[in-house]
Amino acid sequence: METAAPIPASQCEPVPQPEGKKVKLWINDRLVEAPQGMNLLEICRSQGIDIPSLCYLPGIHEAGICRVCLVEVEANGRRALQASCVYPATEGIKVYTHSPRARRARKRVVELLLTEHKGECPACVRNLTCELQRLAGEMGIRRVRATGERRRYPVANKNPFIIRDYNKCIRCRRCETVCREIQGVGVLGPRNRGFDLVIGPPFGRDLGEVDCISCGQCVMVCPTGALAERVLPGEEPITACCIRE
Numbered sequence: 001m002e003t004a005a006p007i008p009a010s011q012c013e014p015v016p017q018p019e020g021k022k023v024k025l026w027i028n029d030r031l032v033e034a035p036q037g038m039n040l041l042e043i044c045r046s047q048g049i050d051i052p053s054l055c056y057l058p059g060i061h062e063a064g065i066c067r068v069c070l071v072e073v074e075a076n077g078r079r080a081l082q083a084s085c086v087y088p089a090t091e092g093i094k095v096y097t098h099s100p101r102a103r104r105a106r107k108r109v110v111e112l113l114l115t116e117h118k119g120e121c122p123a124c125v126r127n128l129t130c131e132l133q134r135l136a137g138e139m140g141i142r143r144v145r146a147t148g149e150r151r152r153y154p155v156a157n158k159n160p161f162i163i164r165d166y167n168k169c170i171r172c173r174r175c176e177t178v179c180r181e182i183q184g185v186g187v188l189g190p191r192n193r194g195f196d197l198v199i200g201p202p203f204g205r206d207l208g209e210v211d212c213i214s215c216g217q218c219v220m221v222c223p224t225g226a227l228a229e230r231v232l233p234g235e236e237p238i239t240a241c242c243i244r245e
């Protein structure tokens with residue numbers, strides 16, 4: 001079985017919402033009715049409004065981590081930037097998805113993510129299928145303006161099937177969620193804090209040194225090349241799920 005390229009979250013099907021109380025809100029000056037509590041990102045997408053997202057996986061990982069989906073929300077007389085993937089539909093709020101402030105903020109967020117990302121796109125296994133690369137292209141980001149200290153980690157490659165390159169990780173934590181919630185394995189999690197935060201196995205171990213079952217689900221949901229199938233020269237990519245007797 002060949003692992004397919006991950007589906008960008010923006011192309012995923014909207015999550016069916018339970019029937020319940022409806023609320024009325026304004027989206028770009030248009031009155032819209034939506035189930036109470038449904039997140040703004042899904043509502044906007046159901047209205048044909050495209051808002052970029054990165055860490056969001058509908059129904060699986062809705063944590064509001066990356067902030068790529070920022071929109072402006074006016075509520076209680078205050079207008080502020082909010083992550084649309086976790087902001088619930090609320091009666092009477094006004095949402096501005098493409099105001100100059102919202103667009104500028106989303107672009108800054110992607111630029112900041114790029115400052116922490118090893119930019120070797122032409123040589124990366126995810127070149128042209130990388131979600132971060134696609135977003136940067138769509139937003140017209142041609143260079144990373146911020147400079148400063150960068151993290152440098154050796155590539156973790158003791159797992160026979162999966163390579164973990166922390167230098168490309170944007171810490172969206174999708175891998176952690178699928179490993180724990182979907183596969184029930186839970187060998188990935190946060191380590192350290194702030195600038196030194198990494199998402200990986202505990203105690204600085206390699207994926208090859210913990211109870212990873214090499215299912216490849218983390219690779220499937222990784223938006224960049226931070227998790228990739230290990231491909232040896234002349235060999236097809238393989239995960240444990242591919243092995244047949």
Ligand code: FES
Binds near residue numbers: 064
């Ligand atoms: Fe909303 Fe990441 S997609 S915070």
